[in-house]
Amino acid sequence: MAEISFAEHLKATLAGIEAEGLMKRERLIEGAQGARVSVAGRPMLNLCANNYLGLADDPRLISAAKAAMDSHGYGMASVRFICGTQDLHRALEARIADFLGMEEAILFAACFDANGGLFEPLLGEEDAIISDSLNHASIIDGIRLSKARRFRFRNGDMEDLEAQVRAARAGGARFVMIATDGVFSMDGYLANLREIDRIARAHDCLTMVDDCHATGFMGSQGRGTPAHAGVRVDILTGTLGKALGGALGGYIAGPGPVIDLLRQRARPYLFSNALPPAVVGAALAALDIVEAADDLRAALFRNAAQWRSGLTAAGFDLLPGAHPIIPVMVGEAPKAQALARALEARGVMVSAFFHPVVPHGQARIRTQMNARLTPEDLELALGAFAEAGRETGVI
């Protein structure tokens, strides 16, 4: 009987999600991820992938993945420290560290795991972590798992950050770490790394930046937001699942002792399988491509500029910035979903974001640019947005 009432309880929760207009549904893409995809037999422009440089279906990555499978097999069937480390894994860790200008790097199954495993081994109850209020869920969870005292500052509010740092210092914290996303993924806003760097220096804090939405396309040669801001940070985390090919995998890069201790103590590293050779081999190829991809980065930011100005001219309400994350603000969740559906009917795939990933009343369509979209694609998509926006009363 308990089983039935549990299922009834879950169904009621789901019905509540549906009634509030908050139900997420998955569309089935037939074939590869890309600027153009096929959904239910229809071609669509894809404006919602984290495929910033368009590498997700790049033939060079596909052949690197195949070559790595031929030479190194399919699976590892082991965590790293037992018997799951190949020469390829160490080569990728060295390559990532070198690319980011850090001493060492360590791979994880995902950046969610990297952030989840980062804080607990490094900081104890004598220490403090100061976290931006809009940090990614994985940073929030990772901080929760550590025993350090927690302080939160309002998103991007540097006065509040400094106040929180002072509070941590006044409380006698031994080590203080400031943790932030390099780019806040719901808004496309950049962290103010220069000011964070200044505050960190003034109060002797460590800095940790999650650069998932920047590595590969921001900063010189795609080295991310610290390079973009011209500062150095102590610890960088990132993903292989976005601009660097879009498969999966995460990493932490930082000073030697940090990475050495994480190899001994980070739970997602110790208790989860090693990345498969295909992903590791392709990621090595992706870094070579990305380092030399000034043309793709230029196309990406050209597209972002064209897209922002076109949407603004059409009367949409955007958040300011230059990042290829371009949120179209709508308000209530049902309206955002209606706009997404009206766009889908016109061959444009977008995704509506609403509570709990953004605050109530700030539902939006988060569009994302891609280096492989052409100016003609964007004109087509702008036409669809104008029609769909009028149809749904958004503009």
Ligand SMILES: *Cc1c(COP(=O)(O)O)cnc(C)c1O
């Ligand atoms: C996508 C993302 C993650 C998670 O990365 P995965 O490798 O997909 O687990 C973590 N942090 C931020 C800021 C992200 O945008």
